[in-house]
Amino acid sequence: MTVYNIALIGFGGVNRALAELIAAKNQLWERDLGFRLNIVAVSDLYLGSVISPNGLDARTLVEANFAKGGFGQLSGGSAEANNETIIKTAPADIIVEATFTNPKDGEPAVSHCRWALSSGKHVVTTNKGPVAIAGQELKALAQANGVRFEYEGSVMSGTPVIRMAEKTLAGAELEGFEGILNGTSNFVLGRMEDGLDFNSAVRQAQELGYAEADPTADVEGFDVRLKVVILANELLGAKLKPEDVSCQGISNLSATDIENAAKANSRWKLIGSAVRNADGSVTGTVSPQQLPLEHSLAAVSGATNAISFNTGLLGSVTVTGPGAGRIETAYALLSDIVAIHTAQNAAATKEAA
Numbered sequence: 001m002t003v004y005n006i007a008l009i010g011f012g013g014v015n016r017a018l019a020e021l022i023a024a025k026n027q028l029w030e031r032d033l034g035f036r037l038n039i040v041a042v043s044d045l046y047l048g049s050v051i052s053p054n055g056l057d058a059r060t061l062v063e064a065n066f067a068k069g070g071f072g073q074l075s076g077g078s079a080e081a082n083n084e085t086i087i088k089t090a091p092a093d094i095i096v097e098a099t100f101t102n103p104k105d106g107e108p109a110v111s112h113c114r115w116a117l118s119s120g121k122h123v124v125t126t127n128k129g130p131v132a133i134a135g136q137e138l139k140a141l142a143q144a145n146g147v148r149f150e151y152e153g154s155v156m157s158g159t160p161v162i163r164m165a166e167k168t169l170a171g172a173e174l175e176g177f178e179g180i181l182n183g184t185s186n187f188v189l190g191r192m193e194d195g196l197d198f199n200s201a202v203r204q205a206q207e208l209g210y211a212e213a214d215p216t217a218d219v220e221g222f223d224v225r226l227k228v229v230i231l232a233n234e235l236l237g238a239k240l241k242p243e244d245v246s247c248q249g250i251s252n253l254s255a256t257d258i259e260n261a262a263k264a265n266s267r268w269k270l271i272g273s274a275v276r277n278a279d280g281s282v283t284g285t286v287s288p289q290q291l292p293l294e295h296s297l298a299a300v301s302g303a304t305n306a307i308s309f310n311t312g313l314l315g316s317v318t319v320t321g322p323g324a325g326r327i328e329t330a331y332a333l334l335s336d337i338v339a340i341h342t343a344q345n346a347a348a349t350k351e352a353a
């Protein structure tokens with residue numbers, strides 16, 4: 001039986017949900033996936049850090065309700081986050097990076113990933129920052145160190161998008177994609193169709209937990225822009241940086257715009273897209289678009305996400321699913337670990353042959 005020792009960097013919604021899943025499902029994974037996960041370290045800005053080479057009890061981590069610096073009370077614990085030490089010295093096979101997304105320079109998550117990969121540890125992350133800003137460097141670093149850098153949850157949380165397109169659509173001649181990649185802005189547009197003005201719709205999204213206290217990244221398209229960069233670079237071989245992608249959000253759409261779209265049998269959606277041009281270059285765009293009702297993305301409502309891949313051989317292929325949520329995003333981390341496990345098994349089989 002394979003056991004992967006993991007270290008969690010950040011212990012907020014997503015990594016806590018992963019610990020919950022480990023507590024509930026390790027036995028099932030052992031039977032169905034061929035491995036179990038053992039948490040050997042955690043580091044979090046608020047809770048502090050702890051290393052336990054034999055493994056921490058996942059249920060205790062989730063249920064103990066630690067106060068600020070609370071990991072300091074545990075054996076091997078400290079009231080401070082010690083990310084660098086944990087990442088470099090904890091006996092982990094996989095570092096699970098789920099700290100906050102920094103859209104400007106990706107830090108400190110880029111450094112977390114560099115430390116891990118340079119120490120020969122796999123990285124799985126849901127954090128868009130390091131993938132959008134330093135993805136190519138980190139992938140090269142992973143390859144040089146014989147480990148993997150996986151980030152399925154950075155776009156559409158656990159809904160399979162990156163690996164699905166890369167593996168299952170291989171050979172289908174992907175020419176571009178267009179997607180509803182931010183649930184908050186899609187929810188806001190839906191409420192505006194129901195008659196709310198923009199500010200009231202945003203307030204409702206905040207009350208329901210869909211929008212942050214500062215909704216700028218969601219409604220101005222900055223979150224979608226990072227996702228367009230990730231997908232364009234990964235799937236279309238582009239080398240885009242966030243500033244290469246033109247970006248317009250939904251805050252300028254008025255009630256009249258929404259009404260006029262309805263009269264024209266269409267509706268506004270915030271679309272993130274990229275297309276491969278005739279000269280091989282790739283153009284990425286984020287903008288509100290008025291889609292006819294028969295468009296495959298027009299009926300995607302609420303906080304749901306969707307992406308249409310435009311392919312030469314299959315035409316348009318659309319995937320719809322959750323774009324956020326603690327458990328949904330933790331599932332993306334599990335799917336990354338499954339990918340690592342599958343690759344390890346394939347390498348071992350090849351070596352044995």
Ligand SMILES: NC(=O)c1ccc[n+]([C@@H]2O[C@H](COP(=O)([O-])OP(=O)(O)OC[C@H]3O[C@@H](n4cnc5c(N)ncnc54)[C@H](OP(=O)(O)O)[C@@H]3O)[C@@H](O)[C@H]2O)c1
Nearest residue numbers: 010011012013014044045046098099100101126127324325
């Ligand atoms: N939640 C989702 O639905 C979702 C979906 C897709 C992607 N993501 C991405 O996944 C990542 C984690 O999301 P989340 O919802 O778990 O966020 P979260 O609830 O805010 O948790 C992040 C945790 O990381 C801690 N942290 C921040 N900076 C740190 C540092 N330098 N060192 C150690 N710990 C640090 C935070 O501590 P403090 O609270 O003290 O700052 C917090 O406990 C984010 O990058 C997010 O964008 C989330």
